[in-house]
Amino acid sequence: MTCGKNRTDPIEADPAAIADALGTWYAANARALPWRADPTPYRVLLSELMLQQTRVETVLPYFARFVRRWPTLADLAAADEVEVLEEWAGLGYYSRARNLHRCARAAARGLPPTAAELALLPGIGPYTAGAIASIAFGEAAALVDGNVERLLSRLDGRDLDPRSKEGKRALWARAGELQRSRGALRPGDLNQALMEMGATVCVPRKPRCHTCPLAGPCAARASGTPERWPTPTRKAPVAAIRGAAGVFETAAGRLLGRRVAGGLLGGLWEPIRVEIGELTEPGPALVAGFAALGLTVRLGTRRPDVVHVFTHRRLTCAVFEVAQLVGEPVPAPPYEEVAFRGDLRGLSTLARKILEA
DNA sequence: AACACGTGGTT
DNA sequence: TAACCAAGTGT
Incomplete structure (x- = not known):
């Protein structure tokens, strides 16, 4: 020494x-x-x-x-x-x-x-x-x-x-x-x-x-x-996943869903969003996602993808404007509540990124 | 034991 | 830039 x-x-x-x-x-x-x-x-x-x-x-x-x-x-x-x-x-x-x-x-x-x-x-x-x-x-x-x-x-x-x-x-x-x-x-x-x-x-x-x-x-x-020190520990690789979200804004507010408690982003509000497979077309999958909530939609302009990194997943989310929407929303997993809301309280960071896309 | 669970800063 | 990782807990 x-x-x-x-x-x-x-x-x-x-x-x-x-x-x-x-x-x-x-x-x-x-x-x-x-x-x-x-x-x-x-x-x-x-x-x-x-x-x-x-x-x-x-x-x-x-x-x-x-x-x-x-x-x-x-x-x-x-x-x-x-x-x-x-x-x-x-x-x-x-x-x-x-x-x-x-x-x-x-x-x-x-x-x-x-x-x-x-x-x-x-x-x-x-x-x-x-x-x-x-x-x-x-x-x-x-x-x-x-x-x-x-x-x-x-x-x-x-x-x-x-x-x-x-x-x-x-x-x-x-x-x-x-x-x-x-x-x-x-x-x-x-x-x-x-x-x-x-x-x-x-x-x-x-x-x-x-x-x-x-x-x-x-x-x-x-x-x-x-x-x-300390000896580095092996970390699980971050899996790449894809999704699609639909932004629908009216004078009554934005259409948002509150995710069921327990899972990822549980309890938080976000634009209606679906997760899709690697080869799935985001548009049709999103339309199906709305349909599962009792909503018939026609998609409009596609906005830039949102990339969001969680601890263990990297999400690339396609974002569409919703040009037309018909029906009354009926909550279904992964949403326990679906509503038009005028403010941004209770939104996840991912949700804010989607709205700003 | 191993994995799910958000987001943002640093290198 | 991708990887690392931060006053961890619940399952």
């Missing part, structure tokens, strides 16, 4: 020293986030549900709208699920909105203070339970998310597969060890320090080791190729 300093064996690096370094770093570098300014159980729950697989910057405006519209857990519990879903529209992973609402209903009088009890609530898994318990209630609960996984894998230079049982066990054990060694640092701050470090310093492609307070004991840093 060019530094020439004696280094502690990383695996045995003193957990108390690591926790202390994390705490000092966090005190000086924590971003000012709205749920940190006032970490009530409700606000922490809301932020954590929104932050699942979603970036902080994306969550910010949604969090502000939610707490303004529903200032307390009881307010949210009293809301209609449809309203919650509409406010969530655009954030993605819509089962989270349903889970959030069910969670609020189940705990309207107050969230339980322990990770074990929290984990029994809808939408709250091991990570979120640890986050709420530690941040909002001060329980010394551990937590492992993508950031912590990456940071700890690098710190110890261990090839841990977070999807395997042993990998999970090792990661959670290490996080628990740090939690028990945190000293005067608050449990929630220890956890947030780990995540904040992972999100801003120990980042995926090019870790900023020169600014890292754990560079000393870090095995990945010592290896010279810190970006090698």
Whole structure:
């Protein structure tokens, strides 16, 4: 090593020293986030549900709208699920909105203070339970998310597969060890320090080791190729699928369907849309789709295709204007409601792209 | 265990 | 640009 300093064996690096370094770093570098300014159980729950697989910057405006519209857990519990879903529209992973609402209903009088009890609530898994318990209630609960996984894998230079049982066990054990060694640092701050470090310093492609307070004991840093961790996991290829959608606008509004709960984009509104096979003609398939809803249509101008990428699918959707429409809409799968609507509330991002095509 | 589940940013 | 991946959970 060019530094020439004696280094502690990383695996045995003193957990108390690591926790202390994390705490000092966090005190000086924590971003000012709205749920940190006032970490009530409700606000922490809301932020954590929104932050699942979603970036902080994306969550910010949604969090502000939610707490303004529903200032307390009881307010949210009293809301209609449809309203919650509409406010969530655009954030993605819509089962989270349903889970959030069910969670609020189940705990309207107050969230339980322990990770074990929290984990029994809808939408709250091991990570979120640890986050709420530690941040909002001060329980010394551990937590492992993508950031912590990456940071700890690098710190110890261990090839841990977070999807395997042993990998999970090792990661959670290490996080628990740090939690028990945190000293005067608050449990929630220890956890947030780990995540904040992972999100801003120990980042995926090019870790900023020169600014890292754990560079000393870090095995990945010592290896010279810190970006090698964590070991990449194989991802299923993104399947290409095709579809067709029909845009029909009148003075009464646009014809939209609300998708059945549970599946892709469940509960959200969109222009009537069908999925088609690779060789299927989009026009006739779309006409058949309208017919299934009791509507006879004549298609007009074709607009540019819309390409939309989901986590596991890449959709290329043909878009047609509907020139003529006859009949009264009768809901049928995948739509549980079909109506003319004058506003764009509750539309998925895909739906907005189709309307703008 | 493996896959479904949205959207947007980064490289 | 295609691939990666983000404060994961439910099934």
